[in-house]
Amino acid sequence: MDEKRIRALIAKPGLDGHDRGAKIVAQALRDAGMEVIYTGLRQTPEQIVSTALQEDVDVIGLSSLSGAHSHLFPRVAELIEEKGRQDILIIGGGVIPEKDRSDLEKKGIKQIFTSGTSTQDIIKFIKENVRD
Amino acid sequence: MTETGEGRKKELEEKLSQWLEGPFARAQAKKWQKAFTSYREEVKNLYTPLDGETDYLEDMGFPGEYPFTRGVYPTMYRGRLWTMRQYAGFASAEESNRRYRYLLEQGQTGLSIAFDLPTQIGLDSDHPMASGEVGKVGVAIDSLADMEILFDGIPLEEVSTSMTINSPAAILMAMYVVVAEKQGVKPEELRGTIQNDILKEYFARGTYIFPPEPSIKLITDIFAYCSEKMPRWNTISISGYHIREAGANAVQEVAFTLADGIAYVKAALEAGLDVDDFAPRLSFFFNSQMNVLEEVAKFRAARRIWAKIMAEQFNAKNPKSRMLRFHTQTAGAALTAQQPLNNVTRVTLQALAAVLGGTQSLHTNSYDEALALPSEESVRIALRTQQILAHESGVGATADPIGGSYYIENLTDDIEKQVFEYLDKIENMGGMEKAIESGYVQKEIQKSAYEMQKRIEEEEEIIIGVNKHKLDEPTPGDLLAMDPQVEKQQQEKLVRVKEERDNKQVKGKLDSLHEAAKNDENLIPHIIDAVRVYATLGEICGVLREIYGEYRAPTF
Numbered sequence: 001m002d003e004k005r006i007r008a009l010i011a012k013p014g015l016d017g018h019d020r021g022a023k024i025v026a027q028a029l030r031d032a033g034m035e036v037i038y039t040g041l042r043q044t045p046e047q048i049v050s051t052a053l054q055e056d057v058d059v060i061g062l063s064s065l066s067g068a069h070s071h072l073f074p075r076v077a078e079l080i081e082e083k084g085r086q087d088i089l090i091i092g093g094g095v096i097p098e099k100d101r102s103d104l105e106k107k108g109i110k111q112i113f114t115s116g117t118s119t120q121d122i123i124k125f126i127k128e129n130v131r132d
Numbered sequence: 133m134t135e136t137g138e139g140r141k142k143e144l145e146e147k148l149s150q151w152l153e154g155p156f157a158r159a160q161a162k163k164w165q166k167a168f169t170s171y172r173e174e175v176k177n178l179y180t181p182l183d184g185e186t187d188y189l190e191d192m193g194f195p196g197e198y199p200f201t202r203g204v205y206p207t208m209y210r211g212r213l214w215t216m217r218q219y220a221g222f223a224s225a226e227e228s229n230r231r232y233r234y235l236l237e238q239g240q241t242g243l244s245i246a247f248d249l250p251t252q253i254g255l256d257s258d259h260p261m262a263s264g265e266v267g268k269v270g271v272a273i274d275s276l277a278d279m280e281i282l283f284d285g286i287p288l289e290e291v292s293t294s295m296t297i298n299s300p301a302a303i304l305m306a307m308y309v310v311v312a313e314k315q316g317v318k319p320e321e322l323r324g325t326i327q328n329d330i331l332k333e334y335f336a337r338g339t340y341i342f343p344p345e346p347s348i349k350l351i352t353d354i355f356a357y358c359s360e361k362m363p364r365w366n367t368i369s370i371s372g373y374h375i376r377e378a379g380a381n382a383v384q385e386v387a388f389t390l391a392d393g394i395a396y397v398k399a400a401l402e403a404g405l406d407v408d409d410f411a412p413r414l415s416f417f418f419n420s421q422m423n424v425l426e427e428v429a430k431f432r433a434a435r436r437i438w439a440k441i442m443a444e445q446f447n448a449k450n451p452k453s454r455m456l457r458f459h460t461q462t463a464g465a466a467l468t469a470q471q472p473l474n475n476v477t478r479v480t481l482q483a484l485a486a487v488l489g490g491t492q493s494l495h496t497n498s499y500d501e502a503l504a505l506p507s508e509e510s511v512r513i514a515l516r517t518q519q520i521l522a523h524e525s526g527v528g529a530t531a532d533p534i535g536g537s538y539y540i541e542n543l544t545d546d547i548e549k550q551v552f553e554y555l556d557k558i559e560n561m562g563g564m565e566k567a568i569e570s571g572y573v574q575k576e577i578q579k580s581a582y583e584m585q586k587r588i589e590e591e592e593e594i595i596i597g598v599n600k601h602k603l604d605e606p607t608p609g610d611l612l613a614m615d616p617q618v619e620k621q622q623q624e625k626l627v628r629v630k631e632e633r634d635n636k637q638v639k640g641k642l643d644s645l646h647e648a649a650k651n652d653e654n655l656i657p658h659i660i661d662a663v664r665v666y667a668t669l670g671e672i673c674g675v676l677r678e679i680y681g682e683y684r685a686p687t688f
Contacts, residue, residue: 015249015265017338020379020465023578024585040687041338042253044261066249067505067614071264097504097611115469115502116598118589 006130007057011039011048013076016066021093025061028119029126045075052080052088058130059089061122062109069096069104077108087131093117141182148180169426170381173546179538186541191436195490195531197451199439201432201544202532203490204455209528213241214486215493216518217294219461221246221271222505223618225281228271232286234508238515243286243324244294244495246270247304252339254300254673257622266619269505270296274622275668277629279307280314288312292323294369294459294493299341301328302350303672306660309362325366325415325459328354331392331564334685335573337374341673344565346680350655351396352403355410357656366415368396369459376419377465379581382430383547385419387554388564388573390437394555395564397446407446411453420482420489421463427482428534429543431458431489437548441555460486461495467502471597471605475499480517487527488534494518504611571688578688626668633666641665642675649679 010026012019019041026038037055039048052060060080062073073092080088092104093113101112110129113122156177167175176183186192193199196206205211218235220243221228232243247270250262256274257266266272273279283293288311297304305326309319330347333340340347351368358367372380372389380388393414400410418434420427438456442448462482467475476499483496496514498506506514522528534540558567567573587593594600641662648658662672 015253015261015339016269017249017333018377019338020377020581024379024582027578027582028585038687040685042261066265067268068264095502095504097613099611099613115467116595119585120589 006034006059006126007055008034008036008059008061008126009039009048009052009055009057010036010061010063011043011051011076012041012063013043013045013048013072014064014066014068015042016064016068016094017041018065018094019063021065022061022063025063025093025119025122029061029123032123034126045072045079048076049079049083053083053085057088059091059126062090062092063094064092064096065094067095069094070100073104073109074107081108089126089129089131091122091125093122144180144182148182169543169546170421170423171383171547171550172381179542181538183538183542184545186545191541191545192535198443198454199436200455201436202535204435204457204492206531208490208531209487209522210531213522213528214491214518215242215292216240216515216522217242217244217459217493217495218511218515219244219246219296219495220511221248222269222612223267223271223614224622225271225273225278227267227618229282229284229286231508231511232282235511235515236286236291238512239519240515242292242294242493245282245296247295247297248272249339251304251669252297252299254303254341254669254677256668256670257619257626259670263619266622268614272618272622273304273307273669274626275629275666276307276310276663277625277666279304279311283308283311283315287317288315289317289321292325294325294327296327298327298330298333298337298339299347300669300673301326302354302656302659303663303669305354305365306656306663309660310664319362320364322362323364325369326354327371327417328368329371329392329396329417331395331568332371332374332388334683335375335388335568336378336380336577337371338685340683340685342676342680343683344568346676347683348396348399349403349652352400352405353654353656355396355400355413356403356405356654358413359405359409363413365413366457367410367413369415369417370396371417373417373419373461375577376421376463378577379465379584380577381580382421382423382426383550383554384576384580386430386434386437386547387551387558388577389416389418390434390441390551391555391558391564391567393438394441394445397442398563401446407442407448408450408453411442411446411448412450412455415492416456416458418458418460418491419463420460420486420491422466422478422481424481424485424488425534425540426543427485428489429540430547431460431486431491432532432535432540432544433547433551434458435490436544437551457492459493459495460489460491462486462497464497464501467497467499468595468597469502471603472499472503474597475502476513476517479514480521483517483521484525484527487521488532490532500611505614507612571686574688629666629668637665638662638667638671642667642671645672646675646679649676
């Protein structure tokens with residue numbers, strides 16, 4: 001296989017401490033052959049974007065279960081755009097009400113995955129949407 | 133085995149093997165599905181007196197008596213029902229106060245306060261890191277002014293109040309004491325609980341501020357202060373709930389919780405306290421997951437193990453020091469976003485397990501919590517679930533009603549054995565602080581969580597609506613939405629408080645807190661003095677951050 005390995009950043013923006021899902025997704029992406037960096041808790045959007053650029057990732061996965069997603073996720077997308085790196089795929093997950101989803105998707109979060117999602121669906125989505 | 137002699141035992145063994153080869157084998161040939169506990173022990177098809185060697189008096193005893201397997205009180209729910217305590221709080225103090233009054237009107241018997249994340253992490257609402265989080269997962273409290281509103285019109289001598297607050301527990305408790313004071317209620321009359329369990333924050337919940345050592349010092353300050361001034365207050369709620377939510381199995385939940393408990397007892401003894409002075413006020417908090425019988429056994433095992441630890445390892449003489457009293461919350465992680473009304477059934481089963489397991493208080497989750505913060509209607513149904521269990525189901529009529537079941541006793545023994553194996557291992561690592569520092573606890577939980585996820589995806593584990601009996605369903609309506617103005621209003625309120633208070637006084641109190649922290653004094657009286665003059669949570673934590681530093685979590 002000469003295909004370049006996908007590099008992913010799994011990040012916890014804000015103050016939320018629920019990281020079961022983030023860690024499971026990180027592990028599943030690793031098992032699927034991706035290189036994964038997990039930021040740990042309490043990251044500002046600025047820190048996340050800086051790590052993403054430094055690590056030259058193809059995809060950023062944001063996780064929040066504290067209800068701060070509408071505030072934090074678009075800020076990450078905004079900063080990524082400011083850096084001119086719209087090629088980086090941004091996805092999100094957590095307890096995110098349906099009505100917030102379309103808004104987030106409009107603001108640059110390509111897809112929102114909520115409770116009950118199979119990690120296989122996330123892997124598939126990343127593989128199909130990461131720019132070669 | 134209780135009364136059967138050797139001869140009867142042999143006869144039973146023979147009959148059992150005949151049955152296994154006969155009727156059971158015939159049934160098995162048609163369909164054989166393996167069953168496992170959450171900790172991946174295979175469950176047999178049938179349990180008999182041959183499983184385990186239960187000695188009634190030694191292993192079970194009577195409710196209210198050592199080793200408390202059958203419950204901590206002699207009369208259990210005939211004497212008094214469990215406390216129905218719904219965890220609630222959101223947006224502003226005004227809004228939350230309205231929800232508490234509603235819940236009390238609806239027959240709830242205790243309060244349980246949810247604080248927002250900035251409050252839990254010791255940040256005022258105007259801190260840059262608080263942006264977007266104010267009033268989201270709980271109520272925002274910046275100063276005594278908010279706390280006064282939160283408990284407005286609620287008589288603190290009558291209700292007991294549980295507060296989910298850990299790193300800044302001393303500060304919120306101090307505010308509660310001062311609010312009570314203003315209502316004319318003395319500290320010794322106050323009943324309630326602060327979670328105050330920092331260790332699990334480092335590996336399962338995430339709202340730490342300071343490094344472990346000064347954090348544990350603050351905890352022992354609270355133990356010392358309350359054993360003197362607040363005898364009816366539960367000084368800590370040693371919590372397995374979040375450990376289980378993070379993905380631990382039932383054995384890990386009990387083992388890591390009790391290991392945390394052991395660490396606190398050791399710290400208090402090292403600080404010079406007498407075990408029987410503080411141990412009676414330790415309380416616990418567990419999760420109730422879907423496997424009803426396993427959960428019942430888990431609660432029974434936890435009580436027996438703690439009793440043995442306190443009696444044998446710590447030489448506690450007061451029976452109350454040996455009692456594991458606990459609150460239960462049904463498992464948030466078991467709620468599904470798909471077909472959310474099914475969660476009512478899940479919560480009912482989990483609540484049943486908690487009651488069969490002898491819980492002292494209970495929170496039942498609302499069916500819509502995998503989607504959003506619960507609405508008033510869904511919260512009411514959750515409370516009604518408890519009321520139906522209490523008044524219609526009859527399960528509270530007799531203590532430990534399924535104790536004595538061959539399976540339950542076997543499971544209880546099995547969980548106890550495996551928990552002690554973990555406890556020995558942790559002891560050999562140098563205690564729970566070391567086990568956390570090395571990442572051992574985190575890795576154990578993560579492994580269980582990931583394996584469970586894989587079993588769900590491979591459909592070895594069934595979740596209705598998620599990987600079986602799925603439906604295309606419309607988006608649920610009527611979800612609670614948060615007013616986006618809350619953050620701004622809270623910040624404005626904070627500005628007003630800082631304008632109206634005597635800032636010279638505040639500085640004086642913060643300075644003496646600084647001195648006391650430097651000199652390793654008991655900080656509780658100083659914190660009470662500071663909150664009384666409206667020093668904010670962020671200011672008080674700021675002083676402590678200066679001296680103690682901040683914890684940075686490694687990633688494993």
